[in-house]
Amino acid sequence: MAKRGFGQTGAQDGEERKKITKESFQRGLRIFSYVLPYKFKFIVGLAFLLFSSLTFMAFPYLVGQLFDSATGNSTGILTNINVIAMGLFGVILLQGIFSFFRVYFFAQVSENAVADIRRDLYSKFMQLPISFYEKRRVGEITSRITTDVAQVQDAMSITLAELFRQSTTLIVGVIIIMWTSIKLSLFMLATFPVLIVLAMVFGRRIKTLSKKTQDELANTNVIVEETLQAINTVKAFTNEMFEVNRYRTTLAKAVKTAITTANYRGAFISFIIIGLFGGIILVIWYGATLVANGDINQGDLVSFVLYTAFIGASVGGLGELYGKVQSALGATERILEILQEQEEPTDKSLRALSQVPRVQGNITYQNVAFSYPTRPDIQVLKNISFEARAGEKVAVVGPSGAGKSTIIQLLMRFYDVQGGSITVDGKDLRDMDLTTLRGNIGIVPQEVLLFGGSIKENIAYGRPEATEAEIIEAAKKANAYNFIESFPEGLDTLVGERGIKLSGGQRQRVAIARAILKNPAILILDEATSSLDSESEQLVQQAMDVLMRDRTTIIIAHRLATIRKADKILVIDGGEIVEEGSHEQLSTNDNGIYANLLRLQFELS
Numbered sequence: 218m219a220k221r222g223f224g225q226t227g228a229q230d231g232e233e234r235k236k237i238t239k240e241s242f243q244r245g246l247r248i249f250s251y252v253l254p255y256k257f258k259f260i261v262g263l264a265f266l267l268f269s270s271l272t273f274m275a276f277p278y279l280v281g282q283l284f285d286s287a288t289g290n291s292t293g294i295l296t297n298i299n300v301i302a303m304g305l306f307g308v309i310l311l312q313g314i315f316s317f318f319r320v321y322f323f324a325q326v327s328e329n330a331v332a333d334i335r336r337d338l339y340s341k342f343m344q345l346p347i348s349f350y351e352k353r354r355v356g357e358i359t360s361r362i363t364t365d366v367a368q369v370q371d372a373m374s375i376t377l378a379e380l381f382r383q384s385t386t387l388i389v390g391v392i393i394i395m396w397t398s399i400k401l402s403l404f405m406l407a408t409f410p411v412l413i414v415l416a417m418v419f420g421r422r423i424k425t426l427s428k429k430t431q432d433e434l435a436n437t438n439v440i441v442e443e444t445l446q447a448i449n450t451v452k453a454f455t456n457e458m459f460e461v462n463r464y465r466t467t468l469a470k471a472v473k474t475a476i477t478t479a480n481y482r483g484a485f486i487s488f489i490i491i492g493l494f495g496g497i498i499l500v501i502w503y504g505a506t507l508v509a510n511g512d513i514n515q516g517d518l519v520s521f522v523l524y525t526a527f528i529g530a531s532v533g534g535l536g537e538l539y540g541k542v543q544s545a546l547g548a549t550e551r552i553l554e555i556l557q558e559q560e561e562p563t564d565k566s567l568r569a570l571s572q573v574p575r576v577q578g579n580i581t582y583q584n585v586a587f588s589y590p591t592r593p594d595i596q597v598l599k600n601i602s603f604e605a606r607a608g609e610k611v612a613v614v615g616p617s618g619a620g621k622s623t624i625i626q627l628l629m630r631f632y633d634v635q636g637g638s639i640t641v642d643g644k645d646l647r648d649m650d651l652t653t654l655r656g657n658i659g660i661v662p663q664e665v666l667l668f669g670g671s672i673k674e675n676i677a678y679g680r681p682e683a684t685e686a687e688i689i690e691a692a693k694k695a696n697a698y699n700f701i702e703s704f705p706e707g708l709d710t711l712v713g714e715r716g717i718k719l720s721g722g723q724r725q726r727v728a729i730a731r732a733i734l735k736n737p738a739i740l741i742l743d744e745a746t747s748s749l750d751s752e753s754e755q756l757v758q759q760a761m762d763v764l765m766r767d768r769t770t771i772i773i774a775h776r777l778a779t780i781r782k783a784d785k786i787l788v789i790d791g792g793e794i795v796e797e798g799s800h801e802q803l804s805t806n807d808n809g810i811y812a813n814l815l816r817l818q819f820e821l822s
């Protein structure tokens with residue numbers, strides 16, 4: 218079967234960080250539908266956030282009062298130094314308590330909402346058609362559920378809170394200073410537009426650079442993932458150092474960009490510091506002249522300076538937050554894009570295989586034409602017509618790349634045909650429910666992939682509701698029970714990454730047991746090209762024979778023994794059926810392709 222091999226790359230789709238526009242912001246807000254189920258906690262969290270932001274704003278005021286009462290200029294209700302100091306402690310205490318509850322509630326909302334997003338994304342991944350996966354790299358897709366979701370989580374818990382806090386500080390701060398002294402406030406505010414314009418120019422540059430850093434880092438991760446997945450291939454080709462160099466080069470590029478970004482970020486931060494403190498010095502200077510003229514008193518100047526520092530910090534903070542909101546919006550859009558992808562039309566109401574209506578298994582291909590969605594210009598199948606009646610065994614043979622696996626993929630409706638039609642029991646696959654179709658097909662692939670877990674779980678994958686007795690029976694029929702029993706833990710023996718490694722023949726027999734348990738009307742066998750030792754081969758063959766009984770079987774055949782038993786042989790070449798008939802009919806035609814294939818390919822098997 219055609220596999221997506223090592224080093225194969227899918228078309229990479231753009232991952233631009235979206236500019237914040239009204240539309241992107243509105244689209245981004247749609248992710249908040251995930252917050253809706255937790256809206257009560259969210260609102261309580263927001264309230265605590267507001268309380269903590271507001272109490273903090275009392276701090277400069279009280280410090281001013283403290284200063285006034287110390288210098289004997291006190292005019293307000295607060296005159297006693299001790300009372301004011303207590304008040305300051307009170308403010309900090311409240312601030313601490315409010316912050317705790319703010320974090321507590323926001324964590325509950327964001328953790329739950331993010332788990333919901335992850336669950337929906339994963340459920341989507343499971344239900345998207347194969348063609349979706351062919352256009353993308355696995356690393357790219359997994360980063361949706363990891364990196365992008367983490368960014369959204371950050372946005373929901375930290376960024377949003379910061380945004381809210383900084384904005385409150387800015388607005389309330391400006392109102393308070395205006396109220397304290399209009400003159401001084403206007404003077405102070407005159408220095409700010411300059412700061413803001415410069416911050417925006419800086420911010421934009423940093424944003425593009427951060428995106429570049431992210432992209433380059435993603436490239437390095439793709440190398441890690443691909444090579445780890447295909448570590449055997451890397452080692453077989455002794456390409457370890459080649460890969461290390463490839464990684465090193467890509468990493469070096471990422472580091473270079475990251476450092477440039479960091480330089481800009483550093484410059485940005487020092488600019489904020491210098492600008493901010495420069496501004497404060499100017500304000501103190503002008504404030505001092507106002508105090509000298511008796512326009513305001515000393516305590517007011519102290520609070521004013523503190524408010525100015527708060528306002529300055531929040532403006533600086535908002536600049537940084539802009540970038541974060543932007544990344545979060547980008548991540549949100551990428552997540553929503555996936556959530557809006559069209560799923561395969563499976564019937565989710567059919568919970569158990571036993572509920573799937575059984576077909577008889579009459580298969581007809583009528584002038585089928587097909588090209589893969591990723592390569593629409595290459596026609597892989599042309600005008601394929603054949604029939605497999607219920608219970609018949611049809612062997613598909615032909616050179617590599619002829620289109621054998623494609624014929625099978627179309628039967629499972631991994632893709633839709635572009636011309637002609639495929640019917641099962643006279644019904645077009647496109648009009649058939651996908652769950653019914655696939656529920657009636659069993660497959661024993663060439664390379665059997667077992668999931669991490671016990672042998673029992675792996676066999677039960679064919680029919681999750683099966684009882685232990687049924688699993689054992691299937692294992693026996695598949696000639697698998699003997700070797701399973703020889704393991705100390707029997708059916709509970711773990712396989713896969715952390716378990717025992719089964720041999721090729723054993724894996725195939727587990728796959729056969731899976732298919733027997735599923736008991737499908739239609740069977741697809743993709744014979745292994747690599748030969749097993751003769752004993753194992755015989756066991757597999759026997760098991761296959763049991764499995765094929767009374768089912769319509771389509772076999773991508775590589776062994777003469779299998780082909781001989783077939784009711785019909787289809788010889789495929791260049792995406793077309795070039796010969797069709799029984800072994801006896803085809804092998805007598807000495808000049809035929811089949812006879813030639815027999816000589817070249819099957820003679821020795």
Ligand SMILES: Nc1ncnc2c1ncn2[C@@H]1O[C@H](COP(=O)(O)OP(=O)(O)OP(=O)(O)O)[C@@H](O)[C@H]1O
Pocket residue numbers: 218219351589591592597615616617618619620621622623624
């Ligand atoms: N997912 C895919 N996307 C694009 N092209 C594909 C895909 N799978 C297979 N092809 C192409 O379609 C053609 C037929 O491939 P297919 O896997 O059906 O051949 P095959 O006869 O099964 O070969 P083999 O015996 O080597 O497995 C090949 O040219 C292959 O490159």
